Structure formats: structure tokens, C-alpha cells
Amino acid sequence: MPLSMSPADSMWLLAESREHPMHVGGLQLFEPPEGGDAATVRALFDTALSNDTAAQRFRQRATRSWSSLGQWEWEEDRGFDLGYHVRHDALPQPGGMRELLDLCSQLHAAPLDRHRPLWEMHLIEGLNDGRFAVYTKFHHAFADGVSAMRLLARSLSEDPTDRAMPAVWDMANPEPERPAAEEPAAETGDNGGILGLPVAAVRGAATLLEGAAGLGSALAGTVARALREQGGSLSFAAPNTVLNVPIAGARRYAAQSWPIERLRLIAKASDATVNDVVLAMCSGGLRTYLLSQEALPEVPLIAAVPVSLRGGPDESPAGNSFGVLMCNLATHSADPAQRLETVRASMLEGKESLTGKRPSQILAMSAVGMVPAALHVVAGSSGAVRPPFNVVISNVPGPTTPLYWNGARLDGLYPIAFPQDGQALNITCTSSDDAIAFGLTGCRRALPDLDAILGHLDAELQALETAVGI
Amino acid sequence: MPLSMSPADSMWLLAESREHPMHVGGLQLFEPPEGGDAATVRALFDTALSNDTAAQRFRQRATRSWSSLGQWEWEEDRGFDLGYHVRHDALPQPGGMRELLDLCSQLHAAPLDRHRPLWEMHLIEGLNDGRFAVYTKFHHAFADGVSAMRLLARSLSEDPTDRAMPAVWDMANPEPERPAAEEPAAETGDNGGILGLPVAAVRGAATLLEGAAGLGSALAGTVARALREQGGSLSFAAPNTVLNVPIAGARRYAAQSWPIERLRLIAKASDATVNDVVLAMCSGGLRTYLLSQEALPEVPLIAAVPVSLRGGPDESPAGNSFGVLMCNLATHSADPAQRLETVRASMLEGKESLTGKRPSQILAMSAVGMVPAALHVVAGSSGAVRPPFNVVISNVPGPTTPLYWNGARLDGLYPIAFPQDGQALNITCTSSDDAIAFGLTGCRRALPDLDAILGHLDAELQALETAVGI
Numbered sequence: 001m002p003l004s005m006s007p008a009d010s011m012w013l014l015a016e017s018r019e020h021p022m023h024v025g026g027l028q029l030f031e032p033p034e035g036g037d038a039a040t041v042r043a044l045f046d047t048a049l050s051n052d053t054a055a056q057r058f059r060q061r062a063t064r065s066w067s068s069l070g071q072w073e074w075e076e077d078r079g080f081d082l083g084y085h086v087r088h089d090a091l092p093q094p095g096g097m098r099e100l101l102d103l104c105s106q107l108h109a110a111p112l113d114r115h116r117p118l119w120e121m122h123l124i125e126g127l128n129d130g131r132f133a134v135y136t137k138f139h140h141a142f143a144d145g146v147s148a149m150r151l152l153a154r155s156l157s158e159d160p161t162d163r164a165m166p167a168v169w170d171m172a173n174p175e176p177e178r179p180a181a182e183e184p185a186a187e188t189g190d191n192g193g194i195l196g197l198p199v200a201a202v203r204g205a206a207t208l209l210e211g212a213a214g215l216g217s218a219l220a221g222t223v224a225r226a227l228r229e230q231g232g233s234l235s236f237a238a239p240n241t242v243l244n245v246p247i248a249g250a251r252r253y254a255a256q257s258w259p260i261e262r263l264r265l266i267a268k269a270s271d272a273t274v275n276d277v278v279l280a281m282c283s284g285g286l287r288t289y290l291l292s293q294e295a296l297p298e299v300p301l302i303a304a305v306p307v308s309l310r311g312g313p314d315e316s317p318a319g320n321s322f323g324v325l326m327c328n329l330a331t332h333s334a335d336p337a338q339r340l341e342t343v344r345a346s347m348l349e350g351k352e353s354l355t356g357k358r359p360s361q362i363l364a365m366s367a368v369g370m371v372p373a374a375l376h377v378v379a380g381s382s383g384a385v386r387p388p389f390n391v392v393i394s395n396v397p398g399p400t401t402p403l404y405w406n407g408a409r410l411d412g413l414y415p416i417a418f419p420q421d422g423q424a425l426n427i428t429c430t431s432s433d434d435a436i437a438f439g440l441t442g443c444r445r446a447l448p449d450l451d452a453i454l455g456h457l458d459a460e461l462q463a464l465e466t467a468v469g470i
Numbered sequence: 471m472p473l474s475m476s477p478a479d480s481m482w483l484l485a486e487s488r489e490h491p492m493h494v495g496g497l498q499l500f501e502p503p504e505g506g507d508a509a510t511v512r513a514l515f516d517t518a519l520s521n522d523t524a525a526q527r528f529r530q531r532a533t534r535s536w537s538s539l540g541q542w543e544w545e546e547d548r549g550f551d552l553g554y555h556v557r558h559d560a561l562p563q564p565g566g567m568r569e570l571l572d573l574c575s576q577l578h579a580a581p582l583d584r585h586r587p588l589w590e591m592h593l594i595e596g597l598n599d600g601r602f603a604v605y606t607k608f609h610h611a612f613a614d615g616v617s618a619m620r621l622l623a624r625s626l627s628e629d630p631t632d633r634a635m636p637a638v639w640d641m642a643n644p645e646p647e648r649p650a651a652e653e654p655a656a657e658t659g660d661n662g663g664i665l666g667l668p669v670a671a672v673r674g675a676a677t678l679l680e681g682a683a684g685l686g687s688a689l690a691g692t693v694a695r696a697l698r699e700q701g702g703s704l705s706f707a708a709p710n711t712v713l714n715v716p717i718a719g720a721r722r723y724a725a726q727s728w729p730i731e732r733l734r735l736i737a738k739a740s741d742a743t744v745n746d747v748v749l750a751m752c753s754g755g756l757r758t759y760l761l762s763q764e765a766l767p768e769v770p771l772i773a774a775v776p777v778s779l780r781g782g783p784d785e786s787p788a789g790n791s792f793g794v795l796m797c798n799l800a801t802h803s804a805d806p807a808q809r810l811e812t813v814r815a816s817m818l819e820g821k822e823s824l825t826g827k828r829p830s831q832i833l834a835m836s837a838v839g840m841v842p843a844a845l846h847v848v849a850g851s852s853g854a855v856r857p858p859f860n861v862v863i864s865n866v867p868g869p870t871t872p873l874y875w876n877g878a879r880l881d882g883l884y885p886i887a888f889p890q891d892g893q894a895l896n897i898t899c900t901s902s903d904d905a906i907a908f909g910l911t912g913c914r915r916a917l918p919d920l921d922a923i924l925g926h927l928d929a930e931l932q933a934l935e936t937a938v939g940i
Contacts, residue, residue: 018488018581018584019585039563042562042563079915081914081915081918084914087572087576088562088572089562090560090562090563091560092512092558092559092560092593092595092596093509093512093560093595099558102557102558103559106557109583111488111581113718113720114719115489115719115720115915116718116720123562125562126560126596248583248586249583249584249585250554250583250585250586445549445551445585448551
């Protein structure tokens, strides 16, 4: 008996096209268990594969037919073929991060097969540092950002001695309930909860994606009202840039981690938050990138930034109250310290503008930034219509305790989002106790030199340290 | 200035869908140059890549617009990005043929990006025997089977000491003219010609593909007439089988070579041709496969077999006169010798029925088998309508002299075709002086155990040897 699919979920199937595959991904890096090597991890996965079982949800595919009146439904894939969904891949020489990111770019560009359950997992070997990578792809109709991150996290354990753990596709109850607003604190407690992932922050990013891709004209009135009521956080206009163009099907993915302590020290020295420093790094990185492309606008770039409204952005959000702020990145300024200061002031102003607003108002205000692509691209990028913002920058708290899969330690977790028409670059960070990971997903054609931004981010981090006297 | 595209070529873009990507592929295996290893070959390709140049045709993409009234055209891709088209891949452990074929299956299932020139080349390292593989994909609108095979062959040399050879994408004149009927013998001479590839045989397979995928209802009348006039080669009906079903997007590719001398000895001992032995191997292989699936029909499977009409099927076809015969595979019989004898008689009868016919008649007769998918699938596979044949089996002569790319010896060349609705399996062989390579391209869903057919082919070869007393 097929299960009907919610309209929100089927939207992702309807809106999808060859150039705009609507799937989210995750790249995980694992250290082999103590005394083992990459082959040990491979053997663990092969054992999981050889069980040839999968939880119900992972065996369901999306269908629609005359009998369902064209509505999408989930039904058991009677030809379910685990070996199709879980694959082995390897890196060419020299097997470094560059090769890994190239492979992820390729894998992330390929659309999922709609005849089958809408997920894939790739076990990637051949890293020259002895680690093992896992790239996972979920269609947004199968799992939004929340579910995807939680699914991945739920398959891990805080106990390095745990063994006989099932793979993510074979967990007895792989679908966590979407937590309600009045969810008990135990589930969403201080920066962790039982999954080591704060729910609200992750959901913030997911809802941002939903809003960004799916906001229809029906919301236009709400948005217009919100614009009239808006505070200072929306009072500047974003310039046209090379990031705000129609996109093609190929992707570039780049990712790198830095010790979070370096950002903490900069934040402390400048009365800013770690999130401000993340944004300042992006500002400097994008400025250098646009300069290298001879495409830096005279007016500053505007970032759309999802923030938690309970506690500061560096504290752990424990509720589900969040908003999206427009942040002035001050990319017109050549001075790193001034860029950081502008970002800090812009974020403060934005957060103040949201204080005291009703949730519905906040949602509507947040949605303002989320009508990007359609309006901008439909109107053409002639310069007559400006994009509402230039780039989405999310900072999603990641696990705060070490997590293991059958003794293999999770060493890095990078979300992979999708660019859209008018928003050719997405920056998503995950921060943990000791590191902050930047994941940049872009249209390969619009961002011919995306990899270079990683170097620019690193240079900006050093420049900020110098600027604050570290 | 865009160049208009021929209607025949644009058909491949129009007919394409997510489940039916219309590209052909080739898998080449290279031995490293003397004294070198796989890293040497990799370095050669990297040098070619670093030139960052490509011939005009490889820089053109297909477009259509209002100004072209919706017609497809070729235009220079101003954002041409060689690194997108030429990629590095690697095999997971243990790096055997199974891993190579798995990777090719994945690569061959992915659609080409229509925003870019319609080709890809993947340099595959990590083979455990020290070799290096190259998988190439051309959209059928870019290059049909003829052009694709010739392009690949033209980039090679018979001289192992040749160096500084350009890559296939960078050859000064990469587009050989499609040879006319009165082409000089030097070009298409005895099983070789200057390219080591007999043109007519290759074109036979290509035209077969064209016919199979593209024959529209306009040809129905011709086909009906041909059916009325047909000889014995079309007097039996193909059964419904698990091979004759609608297909999905994923692919399985399997390939293996055998010493051609083994087939020659069987042919000699049974007064058959090598091509008959190829068909008998397929017969036994498919029989065992269908038995294992509990899906062997009571009546024999029918294969569509393109043959040259000048000389015997084992001789080198030197003209462009070819046809497609329907061959009784005698899969109902448990006796290998009887299957070979039926195949031999069926092929003889078919060839006789074509003798003395006008080319237009032959073409029409050949086209009969090429209306497969549409008619069969539209009518449903209820059993009321039978497929015109069950499987296409082509045997394309390959290079007869050793060929080299910058000293790296071409060690194997396997064509990769595409299955279609109603024809979920395609078997294409290339024969050279010393080996015959079988390439099986199938729909992953319809052929859950395609790899096993390789073992069945091997068993059948042994059974035939036993049957003829070798």
C-alpha cells in the first residue's frame, strides 16, 4: 500500500530539473579503529553490505501514477538493490583532499535515479593519510537537512568500544520524529542532546534551504508586508555579482577545517562572536576571489545568515526559534579589521531588529531573503533588478563529543548543499569542540576557481589575527 | 557563428530522457610503455591536460534558442573547461576487472551535461595488474558509433616509439569525413585500412544503433512491405523474455576477452564461422542466465545480428553493404552442438535471403528488426505483442595491429552501447588478431545478475570445445 507524500516533500521532486538536482549531501571522514587501517573500515562496511538488509524507509521509492491522480507517493521498491545504493569509490593519486573534493563534486552533480529509493552512500578509499571517507546523498524529498544530519549522527556512538553497530541504512528506526516546539529539553539540550547535534540550529539551516528553494508567489504578500515593517537588517541593497547568475548542472565542492580556537581568540580580542569571525573570513575570502576575477562590486556583498534567536550565536541554541539576517560583509573595504567590525555591527543590528517580534513576523522577515533566484533570474541579471543577497552563509553546530562507528572515529563532517539559479555559491560551516569546517558548494561554471577560496579563507584568518594583534 | 545541426543528430538530443541517455562509450586498456608503470601513463595524460587546448569540435556545445527557431545548433562554449571533460578516477581495492566494470557502469549511467560539449574522458588508475584504463563517453549527437571508434583509433599510432602524440581531444583534425560508398580501398582495405578499423563493419553497428533508436512511424509502411516480402530469416517469432521490458536509468556493464584462436578451432571443426561461434556462445550464455532466473522461454530467443554482405562474416567487409539478420539462437535446446548448428543454419539462410536483393530492400528488411522498443513497449508486455527480437549481438572487427599512444600499448578496446526500452541488453564484440572482447551493456534493474553471463559465456566456450572434440 503506497504512502502518500506530503506536498512539501513532493515539491522537491516537482521543482527538480537536470540543472538543479535537489539533493543534500554529507562528507564524513573517519579514522580507522585503533590498531586498524583503512582496510579495516572497508571490511566493516562490506560486512554491513553483505547483510543485504535495509530499513523500510530506505527501501521506498517515490512514484506517481494515474491511480494516485498524479500525486507522489512512497512505495516499497520490490526490486530493491542495496548494491546500487551503497558503492565503493577510490581516489586517484596522490589521494589528498583535492582529489577527495573533486570526487565529491562529481558525485554531488549526478542526479539520483527516480526509479529507486532516493539515496546513495559512497565509501571512498585511497586517502593518503590512512583515513576513509563516506559521501552520502539524500534527495530533499527523502530527507531534509535536519533528517539527513540526524540520520548520519544517529548511526554513530559516543562509545569507541561499541561494535556490531548497523549501518545508517539498516537502523531499526532511522526516521527520527521531527521535534515539536515543546520538545523535552533532554532531546535538544545544551549543544548536543542525545545525538550530539542541536536540533534547532540544524533545522534552521534546513528550513533556510526549504525557504530558499521553495518559496512561491503565495508568500509574496507576506514578504512585501515584512519588507515594509523591516528593521535595519534589510536596509541596504545587494549588488549584482558573478555569484548571482543562472547555474548549470556541474558542481564544485571545496572544504577545509581550521582550529576553532584561532577564531575564538580573534573573537575575544575584538568583542565579536565566533560567528562574526566566520563571516569576516568569508568576507575577506570572497573579496580576494572577486578581485582575482576582476569582479568585485563597489558596494558591499550581502550575506543571508540563519541565526538562532535564543542566546547568542555562539551559544548553543536550545529552542527552535531562529531567523535569517542580512549581513553587510563590507567587501568594499581593504581593511580586515574594518570588515570584521562592520560584520559585527551588522549582525548586532539585525539581531536587535528581530528582538520582540512575533515568530510569524520573524518567519516572514526571514523569508524576505528567500525569494532570491526566481525574482532575480526571471527579471534577468541586467542590473535593473538586484539580488536580495549575494550568498547564503550558515554555521551549523556539529557534534561536540567524539563519535564512532564500530570504533572508527568521525574526524570531520562537511555538509554539502546545493546552489540555485541566482545563488551560485553556498557556504555551510559545521563547528565542533575543536574545529570549524567550511563546505563550499558552487556551480562549476559560475565559479571556475572555487578551490582558491579555501586559500583566501586561510589568508583572511591570518590577516584577522594580525589585525587584532595575535 | 553557430553551426546548424543535422536533423539526424538533433534527434538524439530530442529522444533522450533521464532513463535513456543517448551516449555511446568505449573502454580502452593500456599497458604502460616499456620501462614505465601506470604512473608513466598518468603523467602522459597530465601533460596532455596541462596544454589546456582542444580541437574546435571538442569545444562546441549544442544549443537551441528562439533565434534558431528551436533548432539545435553547435556553438563554441566560451566557458570551455577541459578539466571538466577529462577526469581522473581510481578503482577501489582489489582493483580488478570487477571494480573496473562497476565503475564503467556508474560512469555510463550518468547523463552528459547539456550545457557543455557532449563528451567526457576518464583516466582510470588503480588496476592491480599495472595497466591503465580510459573510459570515453560521446553523446550520439556529437559522434555516432563510427566517429567515436575512429576518433579513439585515430589518436593512436602503430609505432611504439612515437612520442609527443596529442590526446584525442586535441588532434588537429579530429573529425574524419564519413566515408562515401566509393571510398578508396586504401581507407577501408582488408580488415584494417589506415586506422586498423574496417569502416563498413563499424558503420554497420552504428547504423544499427541509429535504426534501433530512431526509426519512426514514417518507416512503418516500408517495414510492413519488407515483412510481406521477407525470407526465412524472419519467419519465426521472438518470445517475450525478461530482456524485453521497459528500462530504468542505471546500467550494468560487463566485459571479458577470450583468445580468438579457441573460437577459430571450434569454427573449423564444425564448418561454422567465428561469428557463428560468437552467437553460439551468446546462446549458451543467455540460456544459462535465463535458467538461473527461472525465465527461459520454451521457444528459442531471436538475436538481431548486423552482418556485412560482402564476403563471409569472418572476412573483412570492405564495402558499405550490410544488413541485419534475425538469428535463431536455439536457446530451447540443452545441447551445445545443436545450438551451434541451428545458429549456423539460421545465419546461412538469412544471408541467402539477402543475396540478390537491392540495397533499399536490404535496408528495409534490416529495419524490420529495428522497430523494437516503441511497438513492443507501447503495446505493453502482456504477451499479446511479441518483441521482434530479443537481443542485439554485434561483432565489430577491431584493430588488427598493435596500437600505441605515446608508447603505451592498447591492450583492449570494449565498446559500450546503450540499452533501450524493450531491449534491456546489448552485446557488442570487438575481434582483433588474437582476441575477441565481449561487451555487455544492460539495464541494471532488468539484469540483476549481468556479471554472471561472463561466466556462462566461458562455460559455453568450453562446452563447445568438448562438443566438437577439442
